[in-house]
Amino acid sequence: MSRFYTIKDNRVENRLFLNRIIAAFLLILLLSAGLVVRLVYLQIVGHEHYATLAKDNSIKIEPLVPTRGIIYDRHGKVLAENTQSFSLELIPEQIPDLNDTLARLQKLLDISDEKIELYQRQRKRQKGFTSTALLIGMTDEEIAKFAVVRPYFPGVDIKTRLVRNYPYKELSSHVLGYVSRINETEMKTLPAAEYRGSTHIGKLGIEAAYETQLHGKTGYAEIETNVQARAINTVNSVPPDQGASLYLTLDIDLQKTAYDALEEFNGAVVAIEIKTGGVLVFASRPGFDPNPFVVGISNEEYQALQASDSQPLYNRALRGLYPPGSTMKPFIALAGLEYNAISYEQKHFCPGYYQLPNVTHKYRDWKKGGHG
Structure with missing residues (x-):
């Protein structure tokens, strides 16, 4: 009759058990370290950021x-x-x-x-x-x-x-x-x-x-x-x-006087105080009522302003290009007096045109025959 014998190595089993205990301990230690690191980050490093996020959930600006x-x-x-x-x-x-x-x-x-x-x-x-x-x-x-x-x-x-x-x-x-x-x-x-x-x-x-x-x-x-x-x-x-x-330098009463003086004509009037350079009048006719633009002007009203022959939206005082005409003559005369190019007693005959020296072309006056 045959017999079976089981060989049990207690030493190997103890070592295997001990290794498993150590591995489990190291894993727990590693996970605990990770948890501590995360807590440190949340509570210290990222405290201000996350505190702000938490506050935004309850406080609105x-x-x-x-x-x-x-x-x-x-x-x-x-x-x-x-x-x-x-x-x-x-x-x-x-x-x-x-x-x-x-x-x-x-x-x-x-x-x-x-x-x-x-x-x-x-x-x-x-x-x-x-x-x-x-x-x-x-x-x-x-x-x-x-x-x-x-x-x-x-x-x-x-x-x-x-x-x-x-x-x-x-x-x-x-x-x-x-x-x-x-x-x-x-x-x-x-x-x-x-x-x-x-x-x-x-x-x-x-x-x-x-x-x-x-x-x-x-x-x-x-x-x-x-x-x-x-x-x-x-x-x-x-x-x-x-x-x-x-507080503008504009005088609204003078502005109204200038605006009314244009009557039915389209045009612009600008008046400047010579001593200070302050603008007293800055009138452009026709104007428009700006109040509808504040509350929301309708498309129909806006198209009417744009399609108007008088062009009320056009700022003639600022964007209009006009020849100065005779308004520049007093300034030229003053410049001549300032630099002694002419005198108070000096007179010139106006035949109705002007010629530059050694030039045959005549720059004619609007008044045929001149102003004398």
């Missing part, structure tokens, strides 16, 4: 838009101001059917398709709970019409805004220019921090040339929000620096 500066003439008369205006604003999140609401408002207040399209573009840039203006500068009649049916338009309300106003209209249009809505191209080039929350920018004239000074510096408020990004509390705020007011 809201811009505080500065009030645009006022423009005065040399005597302190207001040429450009900010007036309180009523605007019709919508909060999409509170409106059950936005398209239906817009259609009913369009029919009620006779809103153009252009303004509806403009509102849709602006709305898409905002969050659903943000109030966005559909109409700016509502008339008393429009306010009354909407007030009657207000309960039937949830999420729609009338609010007050400051809107740029030019009281002298066409009289100062080519001097001041105007402000209008910031378009998409301008938004890409403007400083994001300074124009966040701003809707208008100077387009022409003084408004454009002194945009930085008139606009001011935007402030901000740190708003605590909930998980839906709704405002709960204001944590901190830095008030905006209001736009600087401008």
